[in-house]
Amino acid sequence: MPIDLILFHSKLEDLRKKYEHLHYLETDPICFPKKYKDPLDMEVVSFISCLYAYGNVKSIQRFLEPIFEFLGPSPYQSLRKEGEPFDSFLKNLGVYRFQTKKDNQIFFLTLARVLRNLETKSPLFESKLIDCHGKFEEEISISQFQKFWEDELKTTLGKRSLSYGLQFLIGKPEAKSPKKRLSLFLRWMVRKSYPDFGLYQKIQPNQIPFPLDVHIQKLIRILGITDRKSFGVKEAYLIKEFFKEISPTDPLLYDFYLTRVGIIERCNAKYEKGICEVCYLKDVCLVFGSATGN
Ligand code: SF4
Known part of the structure; x- marks a missing residue:
């Protein structure tokens, strides 16, 4: 099913507002x-x-x-x-x-x-x-x-x-x-x-590849962005192209916020009630959809 980009974008914005605070930097090597x-x-x-x-x-x-x-x-x-x-x-x-x-x-x-x-x-x-x-x-x-x-x-x-x-x-x-x-x-x-x-x-922000760490690799699969099983540099640029549809000049805008879902919220790309029910991405997550019928 094609991704509803408007809904997806609004969920990403929710996530951004949640994690756009200095104290969340402590959970990242950028600290x-x-x-x-x-x-x-x-x-x-x-x-x-x-x-x-x-x-x-x-x-x-x-x-x-x-x-x-x-x-x-x-x-x-x-x-x-x-x-x-x-x-x-x-x-x-x-x-x-x-x-x-x-x-x-x-x-x-x-x-x-x-x-x-x-x-x-x-x-x-x-x-x-x-x-x-x-x-x-x-x-x-x-x-x-x-x-x-x-x-x-x-x-x-x-x-x-x-x-x-x-x-x-x-x-x-x-x-x-x-x-x-x-x-x-x-x-x-x-x-x-x-x-x-x-x-x-x-170098412009819309030229650089999406950093595909393990959290992001799992997440972009369960969000339906790709069904690829293995990831290389080619996929890193393809994922960047996908995010350009949402944010043309700054496709890596949501990278930091998306990685918090794995690092802070402990998303393991599997349905776990306590984690998934409060997840900001649940409405666009295939795992949540198939586990709950939503
Ligand atoms: S709903 Fe659950 S599986 Fe889906 S992204 Fe959120 S925490 Fe991960």
Whole structure:
């Protein structure tokens, strides 16, 4: 059955009004860059936070909190300074899921070197995501950005290949996966309204792929947006196109609010009376409809 876009849009608006409050940011890795005022810090902290944004929010926070605490009021400046504090920062890094201590050390050594070599000018990385004509290209821009980091990591390592943990962290440029952590980074950098930062000017909000994390993948299926079972970068752009019908210039407008349905409301894409009866999306949810006959 085709989606009733007017009804769907009104439910999304209800959800937006519910979650458009600063305290909901604590349930999202965007809480880290939100603590900074300087755009250089916001961008660097966003990049780090997005790369490690896999796993549950609590484990991401447990790993990242001490890192940002150690890096002090300006992580950008701290990473650029060579010497004892930075060496001690590297020594204190721990393990995070697929990344060993060594992987994390290599990543931060690489990031620090890249930052030292870049001009002190915001934005730092946008030029790595556009072509020589200043254009963001769906097919190639994110892969090109991954390739840049892959090469820099290899330079630090002095090797031609990366460990599993480092390759996972930055993603494989040639992979057809949804590239959801870098899509999330783009959302934070490109969108200009809550909860994002809008630091990038050359990339438009209606160009970037929808960040397809596990919550969103389940949700868009039960909302009837797609019946695909597997999701890759192609689907990330297709879902963005769907949301363009609702919000042409800002199709990722509802991403943050939709992810709250999984993270806060504990939607597991199955009918659970206590959760579903109070869900703002129940009138447009196929699972709710088939369980209740509505
Ligand atoms: S009605 Fe239930 S299954 Fe449907 S989106 Fe809401 S919480 Fe999830």
